Amino acid sequence: MTGEARSRRARRSGITGQRAEWLAILWLGLKGYRPLARRFGGKGGEIDLIVKRGRTIAFVEVKARGALDEALIAITPEKHRLVELRIRQWLAQNPWAMAHHLRADAVFLAPWRWPRHVPAVAELGL
Known part of the structure; x- marks a missing residue:
């Protein structure tokens, strides 16, 4: 694959990711959540x-795939470990948050399907 094809694919993936995050914000907003940060880390x-x-x-991981089943398996243990490091970093910068109930959630998206919000999708080892 050429560098140009890779950069086109990366650009398309970035646009898809941003769109998925906005859809997740809207979906969670309908459920009463308000955004504190986006793309931290x-x-x-x-x-x-x-x-x-x-x-x-x-702390919400957003996964958009062609099918909902593909999105559901997209959070790997390695990804979870890296995100948990960023959660610790965010908490260090926002110590007030430690007085709250902390959770790792996910929003899964696929074309022509309602978004699926899964609260407490993973245990936080904090």
């Missing part, structure tokens, strides 16, 4: 969304 270990509802703060 860096490449590989980024937290897609950080949202709050009442006394709960959720």
